[in-house]
Amino acid sequence: MRxxxxxxxxxxxxxxxxxxALVLLLCVPLVVRDIYRLDLGITVLIWASLATAWNISxxxxxxxxxxxxAFFGVGAYTxxxxxxxxxxxxxxxxxxxxxxxxxxxxxxGVITFRLKGPFFVLATLAFGIVVHIINVNWRGLTRGAAGLxxxxxxxxxxxxxxxxxxxxxxxxxxxxxxxxxSMGIERSRLGxxxxxxxxxxxxxxxxxxxxxxxxxxxxxxxxxLAACAGSVYAAFIQYIDPDSTTQFELSVQIALVAIxxxxxxxxxxxxxxxxxxxxxxxxxxxxxxxAALVVYGFLLMVIVLTAPxxxxxxxRLLVRRLRRLIDSRRKxxx
Amino acid sequence: xxxxxxxxxxxLLIGGLYALLAVGLTLIFGVLRVVNFAHAEFMMLGMYGAxxxxxxxxxxxxxxVFLITPVVFLLGVAVDRLVVQRxxxxxxxxxxxxxxxxxxxxxxxxxxLWRADIRSVSTFAxxxxxxxxxxxxxxxxxxxxxAALLFALGLWFFLTRTMYGKAIQAVAQNRRAAxxxxxxxxxxxxxxxxxxxxxxxxMGVLVAPIFTxxxxxxxxxxxxxxxxxxxxxLGSVPGAVVAALLVxxxxxxxxxxxxxxxxxxxxxxxxxxxxxxxxxxxFGRRGAEVYGG
Numbered sequence: 001m002r003x004x005x006x007x008x009x010x011x012x013x014x015x016x017x018x019x020x021a022l023v024l025l026l027c028v029p030l031v032v033r034d035i036y037r038l039d040l041g042i043t044v045l046i047w048a049s050l051a052t053a054w055n056i057s058x059x060x061x062x063x064x065x066x067x068x069x070a071f072f073g074v075g076a077y078t079x080x081x082x083x084x085x086x087x088x089x090x091x092x093x094x095x096x097x098x099x100x101x102x103x104x105x106x107x108x109g110v111i112t113f114r115l116k117g118p119f120f121v122l123a124t125l126a127f128g129i130v131v132h133i134i135n136v137n138w139r140g141l142t143r144g145a146a147g148l149x150x151x152x153x154x155x156x157x158x159x160x161x162x163x164x165x166x167x168x169x170x171x172x173x174x175x176x177x178x179x180x181x182s183m184g185i186e187r188s189r190l191g192x193x194x195x196x197x198x199x200x201x202x203x204x205x206x207x208x209x210x211x212x213x214x215x216x217x218x219x220x221x222x223x224x225l226a227a228c229a230g231s232v233y234a235a236f237i238q239y240i241d242p243d244s245t246t247q248f249e250l251s252v253q254i255a256l257v258a259i260x261x262x263x264x265x266x267x268x269x270x271x272x273x274x275x276x277x278x279x280x281x282x283x284x285x286x287x288x289x290x291a292a293l294v295v296y297g298f299l300l301m302v303i304v305l306t307a308p309x310x311x312x313x314x315x316r317l318l319v320r321r322l323r324r325l326i327d328s329r330r331k332x333x334x
Numbered sequence: 335x336x337x338x339x340x341x342x343x344x345x346l347l348i349g350g351l352y353a354l355l356a357v358g359l360t361l362i363f364g365v366l367r368v369v370n371f372a373h374a375e376f377m378m379l380g381m382y383g384a385x386x387x388x389x390x391x392x393x394x395x396x397x398x399v400f401l402i403t404p405v406v407f408l409l410g411v412a413v414d415r416l417v418v419q420r421x422x423x424x425x426x427x428x429x430x431x432x433x434x435x436x437x438x439x440x441x442x443x444x445x446x447l448w449r450a451d452i453r454s455v456s457t458f459a460x461x462x463x464x465x466x467x468x469x470x471x472x473x474x475x476x477x478x479x480x481a482a483l484l485f486a487l488g489l490w491f492f493l494t495r496t497m498y499g500k501a502i503q504a505v506a507q508n509r510r511a512a513x514x515x516x517x518x519x520x521x522x523x524x525x526x527x528x529x530x531x532x533x534x535x536x537m538g539v540l541v542a543p544i545f546t547x548x549x550x551x552x553x554x555x556x557x558x559x560x561x562x563x564x565x566x567x568l569g570s571v572p573g574a575v576v577a578a579l580l581v582x583x584x585x586x587x588x589x590x591x592x593x594x595x596x597x598x599x600x601x602x603x604x605x606x607x608x609x610x611x612x613x614x615x616x617f618g619r620r621g622a623e624v625y626g627g
Contacts, residue, residue, distance in 0.1 A: 064430055111610045117426045118369040118568070122560055123609045129557060130602045137595045248553075252434060259427060290445035290549075297439030304431040305420050 018179075018267075025172055029165035038164045044277045045171030046233050049178040051257035051269035053225035056182055057105075058255060059263035060191060061218040062198030064121050067108075067128030068254045071101040071223040073135060073246035075230025080148050080240060081141070083158065090159040094231035098224040105223025109216035125248070132246040147241030150234065159235040167236050174232050175270070178225045182266045185221070194218055195264075226254075256300055262310025271312050336468055341586050343469045349582020350479030354537040355555065356562040356574040357486050358530030364506045364569030365526045368418055368429055372437040374552030374559065376406055376531040378444060380538025381547045388455045388542070395455060396477070399539040406535025410528035418527055419520065437552075444549035453547040460543045478540040485533055486575050493571070502526060506569065558585075561605040566615050573617025 032038050050072060057063050078100055079093030088096075112123045135142050142148070152160055161167055185191045193214040196204035205211050234240050244250075253276075261272020283292035307313065355377060362370045383402040387393040393401075413436065421432040454460075459474040493499040504512040505522045513519045545551070562581050566573025581601060588597030608615065 062426070064427055111606070115609065115613060118363070118430065119564075119609060119613050121369070121426075121430050122564060123606060125557070125560070126602050126605050126609070130599060130606070133595060133599045133602070137599075248557075252438070255431070259431060263427065288446070290442045293442035294439055294446060297435045297437070297442065300435030300438065301417060301432050302435075304428040304435065305417070305424075308425055308428050 018183075022172075022176070026169075029168050035164060038168060040278060040281055042164065042167050042171045042236060043281075044273050045168070045175050046229050046236070047257055047277050048270040048273035049171075049174045049232075050226055050229040050254050051261065051273055052175075052178040052182050052266075053222050053229060054254045055222075055258045055263055055265075055269045056185060056225070057109075057215075057218045057222035059258060059265070059268070060185065060198070061194040061215055062264075063112075063124075063215070063219070064255065065124040065222075066121055066248070066251045066255060067124035067126075067131070068222075068226050069246050069248070069250035070128045070131035071105060071226035072230040072233070072250065072254070073131060073242075074101045074104060074223075075227025076234040076240045076245045077135070077142060077148070077230075078227070079231035080150060080234045083150065084148065089157055090231055090235050091157070094159075094228055097227040097231050101227030101230075102220040102224040106216050106220040108223075109219030110212070113212050113215045125251070128246070128248060128251050132242060132248065135242045135246045142242070145242060147239055147244075150238040152238070159232075160238070170232055171236070174228060177228065179266060179270065181221065181225060185218075186266050190214060190217060198264075256296070259308075260299070260303055260310055262312030265310075265312050268310050268312040271315065272310065275311060339467075339469050341590055342583055343471060345583030345586030346579055347472065347475040347479050347582070348586065349579035350482040351475070351537060351541060352555070352559060352562055352582060353575045353578035354478070354482035354485055355534050355559045356566070356578045357482075357489060357571055358533045359559055360563040360566065360569055360571060360574040361489070362527055362530045363563065364571075365502060366418065366422060366523050368421065368433065369560075369568075370418075370527075370530070371430070371433040371556070372413070372440060373531065373534055374556035375437050375440040376410070376534040376552075377538035377555070378547075378549065378552040379409070379440070380406055380535035381542050381545070381551065382444065382448060382538075383535070384539040384542035385453050385455050385547050388457070394457050395539050395542045396457075396459075399536055402539050403532050403536045407528045407532035409535075410531035411524060413531070414524050414527040419523055422523070437556075441549055441552065448549065450549060455542045455547070457543045472544060474541065474544045478537065481536070481540055485536075486571065489529075490571060498525075558601075561601060564605060564613075564615055565608055567617040568615060570615065570617040573615055577616065 028041060029038065032041065050068075053071075054065065054068050058065050058068075075094070075097035078097035079090040082088040082093040082096060083090055108124070108127055112120055115123055136144050138144070139146075150160065155161065156166070159170065161170075185194075193204070193209045196207070196209055197211060197214060201211065230245065233245075237244070257272040257276045258269040259272070260276050261270065261274075262268025280292060280296065283295050287295070303310065355373060359370055359373045362368055362373070380402055383405065384395040384398055387398040387401070388395060417432055417436055421428045459477065462473045463470045464473060464476075465471070491499075493503055501512070501517045502522050502525070504515065504517060505519055509519050512522075558581065562577045563574055565581065566575070566577030584601055584604075585597060588600050591597075592600070
């Protein structure tokens, strides 16, 4: 991404806008009484977090991963199994899942950091499939395709709520965490390192960027946050199986959400979730599952071919135009 | 001993089928520098073509293959024009996700049009076997194996012995220099992509009598094909053939010894290992894995 593509809003402005958006989101359960809409909203929050997590390694560092469902699954299964087998609350399990996923992410980062373009993509794809095969076949641990059901025990102390609004706030907390980490990385030295690596690895290396370290940290953080989203998802849906957690299609959709919104930016993936998830839901209701996915595939093709910077680029253009309009009005008034 | 021979024979036959897909995929990568995620979807379309022509007009797949392959070729022309060529030279994200989007689209278009029902074609070739030295060989598998070898040989002859084949090789080596020598690079792309997907379509028709047909059938094979082309060296045609036969044998052997699921896990582990240790594969040019565009 060129400098001229940078956000038209100043960092301070962005912070104010983010704070305003957060206040609005906090009020949502007070306004939205419809269970269906609130449920959809929670799904959007989880997907926004997941896509934001993907974006840290996929967008900032440019490592297009098609295996992120593996980390989502590790998070979902770790917190759920700890709860079912040992009675450990998911509030702790979520961190255990994150640590485990971070270790896996770092391992994958260490073994793939040299690979470029399609080779990196295929390696992450293979990794995701290995995790999926293990998940389906290690029946003693995961119960395979039968899946795991979370019994409703305990309530809030076990991340299990009677009210949807409580899940809304849990999801919002997850989103604040992932976006916060993403913002922190974007503005940190590591963030600049990652973008430099993405644009020209040899040049960045020659200027002293620590290639392996930066990539591995990005991969680990990205994996850990994806796992957190997995734990929250498991507590929300209260049933997980390999198809809903570690399947290849899920990895594709994670990347798709981030790409549609705008990869390499902090708020692009969030915007992507707000567009793709409700759209997908609407299409499924109107056209049925298969036809909805036809539109998905078409959308993915058209977006990457015509607007690889995603929807956020359009929003930025709009803001810039509005600014110019306001400025010219002001001048005319004066 | 008999058992070992049988397993090797089964592995070789299935490996031959994979070779027909893998050669096309590796050729597309070598020339266009595009990983064609939609490759196995053309096989799926070939299978459905065989099914409909068989169930409506009673055409045997060994006849309809001559009708369907040109149709898939034309489809390849359209896809190359509309999607693939537009992604060439763009960032990685475009190159990867354009064909991935196409794959999702084709799979689900098939699902919507023809439902998820499992279909099958039964002809004289279904289930019929012949015995050579105590080893039982499926007729349909042997036919498609022979077709795959014929295609690979023909392609090799074409690439090394004809002017146009040499032009394709020139584009694979250096597209800019090739263009400067007066080669119409875009036409080479078009031709390469269409021939490769037509081969995938033909394979779909040939295996229709023995494989079950459903919209996501391509997906069950594409990842194995990826494993094969990376093992053989992305872009290397002989590498793809050797790796396909090897993976076929490993699959059959592992399936017998430790069960299909864990066998699959085994070759994915090998795949990851090869990517890490020798990303250019066994036959690939050194440095192919860092080639940017």
